[in-house]
Amino acid sequence: MTPDSTLYQIEQQRIRFRRLSLHQQAPGPSTPQRGNWGLALSGGGIRSATFCLGVLQAMARAPAPATASTAPLQPAPETATEHSLLSRIDYLSTVSGGGYIGSFFSSLFLPGRLREPDPQDPVGQAARDAYQALRFEPPGRISTGVDYAQQPVGQGPGAWLRENGRYLTPTGSGDMLYALAMTWRNWLSLHAMIGMPILLMLSLLTLFQVLSQASLLLWPLMAALLFALPCAVAYWLVIPQGDLDQPPNLGNPALRFMLAIVTGLWIGGALAYDVAQWQVVGTLALGAALVGSNALLITHRLVRRLADHRDPAKDSTCNNCVRNYRVQITRALGRAMAAVAILAFLALLVTGAEALYRYLLDYQALATPLLLALLMWLVRRLVLLKDEKPLPDWMRKLPLDVLALVAGCLLMSLLCLCWALLVQWVAHDAGAISYSAAAAWRLLALSLVTALLVCVSGRFIGFLNTSSLQAFYSARLTRAYLGASNGRRFNGPPQQRRTYLSVAEPMSSDDLSLQQYYATPSAGPVHLINVTMNLTVDPAEQLVQRDRKGKPLCIAPNWAPSTEGSVASDGPAERYTLDGKPYRRDLSQGPASEIMSPLSLGQWIGVSGAAFSTGLGRANSLGMSLILGLANIRLGIWWPSHFLDPGQQHWKPRDLKPWTYFGTQAYLFYELTSRFHGHRRDYQYLSDGGHFENTATYELLREGRGVELIVTCDSGCDPDYQFDDLANLVRLARIDQALEIREDPGVLAHPQLKALFGSLEEFRQPPSADSHKCALLLNVYAHSPDTQADIAATPHCRILVLKPRLIAGLTPDVVNYARANPGFPNQSTVDQFFDEAQFESYRQLGLHIGQQLFGRSGQSNEMAEALWRYLDDPQP
Template sequence: MNHRSEDAGAVEAGDVINKERTLLNLDGGSVIGLALSGGGIRSAAFNLGVLQALAAGKVMDKITYLSTVSGGGYIGSAYTWMKKALDKGEGFPFPLPSQLIVEKEPDARIKTKEKRLDWIRGHGHFLAPTAGMNIWAFIAALMRGMVVNLAVVLPIMFFLVSLLALPLDPTLDLFKPLVQSLNLQLESDAGIIPKAVYAHLTLGFGIGMLGMLMIFFILYGFVSQYNWPEGTRRFAQVAFGWFLWLTLATLIFGSLPLADQVMSNWVKTSSLSAFMGMVVSAVGWLTREEKQGGQTLQSAAIAIGLTVTCYIIFVCMYHYAHAWHNKNEIQNYIHLPLAVAVGLSLMANINRVSMHRFYRDRLREAFMPPEEIGSASCHSDIFSLSQLAVFDKEKQDKWVSVQKPYHILNTTLNTTNSTNPKWAGRGGENFIFSPLYCGSGATKYKETNKFADCKFSLATAMTISGAAVDPNNGVTRFGPLAFLMALLNVRLGYWCVNPKKESQILARFSGHSWPWWLVYMGREMLQAGLNEEQLHIHLSDGGQFENLGAYELIRRRCDLVIVGDSGADPDNTFDTLGNLVQKVRVDFGAEISIDTKPMFPKDEKTKICAQPYLVGTIHYEETKESKNKVGLLIYINTCLFDGLPECVLTYQRMHKEFPEQSTMDQFFDEPQFEAYRELGLRAGLRMLMDLHACLNPLPAPEFPSDADKPTQTASSMAETGSNGSKALPDWSKVNKNNAEVLKMFAGTELATRMQAIKNYFNG
């Protein structure tokens, strides 16, 4: 399936960006991007506050691109949906505190906005939002996916394992000495290996393969004196690797009867309890707290435990298959499960029987509500990404304009098995959904209105971008863990057609599993065929590649990039920021320079930081069109700082881990949601106040004589705050070109609203 020709309609990243610039009328103008990071519901709450701050400063209209990841995509999609579908592109869709409102709006519109905010705030526990759609509904959906998946996978796995239990002449007792050395009680009529022909053959074949491999290694030493061609050497190295993998797999499956007999005898002699006691003691020792190396030992213990669990599953399958063979009952029971498995694999949709569908429905209900809040009717379920673009009335395949800010939703294309070393090492590549194009650098890009039979909705893209729980990504790339997660259908990822492999006929089937269910599940369980060359590709949470959402903005060489980061970072490692710095340097030749010291707490007891934002520079790689281009990066983060209201400080005193609570917590009550939203609002307002101070320094005081007048540099002017105090030194990075971008961003509107912002912030 990976040898199909590429789709002629797929284009490169440069073509995509050029089309965006044309429709956004960006030629010669400054490009400003806003990135909303991952972090689940906490990111949605915090970045809602950031959006409100930018709207209060009347600068949201200056944003060119909106790039979102995971939880940032929740609130970003809510903004895009409400602005386009509910407000017809007019105004800011959420309410502002009354003190920040300069231009009055009709009471009806204010009430509508307040209802929207109440709705989202009330869905902080969006996975179980109401009495009916409660935690039991969530558990039932999880169990449903498990049952359907197991009904497809288990019968086939059981059938294959049962082949090892086919009857064999009982005189073969090849492994009797081995068992006697284990002091096991042997049954005189069966021998150590149960009566299974393929079990003996498989294990014997595996031992033979291992012996052959040793011989090959020795022979390789004899012929190493010859200088073989590079192609021959590479072929030999790859062949040795595959042969070793096949040998180990054969030995493992061939050992199932031996393991079954060992475990059965241990149960009979009560040795199993002693063995389990040893295992528990070993795991306890490995996971003990150590100042150095404790994390490695704990990871090793978990890895061993998961590996043993997978092996025991196969041993149990063999045990029951062997028991049924002895009673001649397996033929009576295997046919119906196999028929059900085949039927489900042909009929069921792999994307809809996993937790993806349940997750999508809950996210859509929470963040893409109908115009009449609470109404059961809502077309957000079918609202396509391509509806954010305006087409020519006569030529529907020609774009006229696109909604601004241009929304990019980031996901991760799984490239675990890619032949490209960089993509294979990373395990993923950034894959975008946007109004004009969908795709990645690895798969090329396809027009959104022609991609996957035009079925991709904003809700689906938002859900894929937040599909954090999924096999073969990040920490779940460990084989046994990925196997168990896929087996139990604990997965939020999405299978879709490859943009560079798509054809119009195949696209009609891309939303359905037919006929590749078992292929999909096999790839996820066995970590095989997960790359950019397959007809169908696997997508998951964009944060598994880059969690800030700024990657695509830097690809587009934005003059100003604003990042709202709400990922959990209790140890102040700034790992997501470091990941962005590394990836854009490698991929785009862009160097980010930023100092994180101001965000370290001044007092560990109070956790108060000097500022909630950082200012850095982005030195872009030179091109023919642009030389020595330097952009600005404004990085807003969840941290405590002076000027926070009592409601936030009270919540922090009651919950000491705030604002670094785990992103695993996806059940926010109203106080928790409001604490993060207000934190984001205050952080954004603080940034705007300092920006205004940078652009509008106080007039120099009059002095009796020039001798008394101190020398003032451009840097010191930038540091002078509007309240007479020193503004933050980060703004000294602003050069002449950057200052012009910031002036365009702030415009005259920010100055007219500054007094209201200061009153609210200091009130």
């Protein structure tokens, strides 16, 4: 593991290289450097991506501040100098929808990506083209008749982004049919995979019922008598002789008394059972004797196990004591109750399927479509309830998680019932029910076939990801956003343009490997990609994480270009930090499967935007995982982290046997039941970075990155301006990084800036017709535990928050769109199909807000100058 002191060294080297390439810093190690600036693009789907595009365009057109701490340190030829505000950004941190546009922006800096590289200055030319592309106005529309190689460099990328507002179905009905076919294929494949183990279990149970001709309802009754009730009695059979830390004693009065009672019950029950009038009493006495005997046996075995098998990691006194005995026997009771419940469910399922089969002999073909229609309707309703739109007051009082759990359990029961009906149909050859030898042979054949299918399919671990919607989602994002920076789409001859501009799928050159993205020397900002590693079972003690249910996984570059442009590194191009700690990976061991392939940039951006999935971070719940999983609404992925612990040289498999042999079904079971084990398993479930922190600011606050100003586009759906994402950031920064984020009071009293900056309370009020308030200014202070002060006097850094809001001065088309669509600019994130008016309204809103704050190119802007003077003051 890399020491903390050098954790961010490569990032600082890359920042120094980009500043040298942009002539913002003079060569030499002793050159004084300004603090780093960061840009955080938040989650919010295409709504956030489009608003952030407008902000990026405004920053690319705005002049850089002319204060002493931010001015260029050496003159340079005009053709090689970049003076825009956007060129001052050293870090780019993205989450979800912010990653859409962030990947487009950063990929523009790769030499040769947009246009043929300049042999003399490939890095500098790519940077100039990148900023010029964002300055181009208006973006226009895509046309195969335009030779974009002869047009301004920004015309093609801007038009491509506009044309791909409906990035999921860019060609309309043809794409809808493709998406429908893919969705149904994957849904059917998923249910076949999870249905095979269910079918095997149900066929074996039915086979047992046919052979024994006994009701399966006896199973849960026997489990209760032999295990559950004895565990409950065994708790009271060990009483302490002194205190609870004394070893349990098998000779205590409770055990002796119980032994006498059990002996009497056996003798009395046997005698009473032989008398006709007392058979019921005798049966009850014998049942009670059986429970008592098992209680004595369980008590004896547990006490002996505590004494003989002591954990060397624990103090022997704490391990072998009455207190620990009570904990262990209570856990055993919990497992027994779960076993009884499962057996009761299976018995009722088989019995109910048999009864239902009698009435569905002529109508069973209608059962599956009806159940499927019910499934889809329930999923749609519950997903809409979990959407970001505000709920009515009466609905907020409903326990939605409980309702989701009930609905999920009902859906799972209906699914199992369908498979149970299939078992009955096979067993009785689509005829009347009969417990014949032929039925037993058919059930045996069905069991053997399904057992073979379970064993074979369990080895295809790559099915976990290929059966989800992630591949389709990532491919469409790659085409829409990384395709916009791919010059091969625009700059070829007419025939090539007709082919590349009309294709609905991504070109191979659209996507980038992380090796290309991070190891190619460029003058772009350091891009941090944020995702969530879901964790509901703690890797150490299997404790349920009831609050966060996930950890932040950050992907950052691990290659640093030298001053000559060569790459100075011998490791992987990317670095992974989990909860702020860097980890090395060992992928030398693992199955020969697609799941082991490295993820590309487009795939990582897709994972970072996997908002709707079975893993939802802090919103994880069993009910939603069941519902979304059974409907195959799965955008997250299973990822082999194979992280090495400190001092570990080679990774070792961590899956528990026999799960190793049935990995596909095991991980689908984990996913459907919302059980994500972190490092206790070979694969981890990754989803939207916003499931942990949605503003993308969290990683920029780390002290080692030295960021003094963060411009945050907070574009999450927030119609009531409650700033839930910001509140979450404040909470996480305080708990995890000992940083306190507070509103800056001075900017609200500034004679000029108070017109644009508001307080949290002011944002909650409906804006007036002449209001321009669109930003917040926050100060970040470090806690000072060694001093009398609660926090440091000087801010650790500052956060300039831009919030989508209807303000005065918007263009008529944006005002018209807002009147026709009351949800603007906080329309639902579920809406990922932007038409031209919607796309342009969000882009223009971001552009207008950015220009209000940062000014316009070639124009003197007193507001922007006042802002930079205020931010340059170390004492707010």
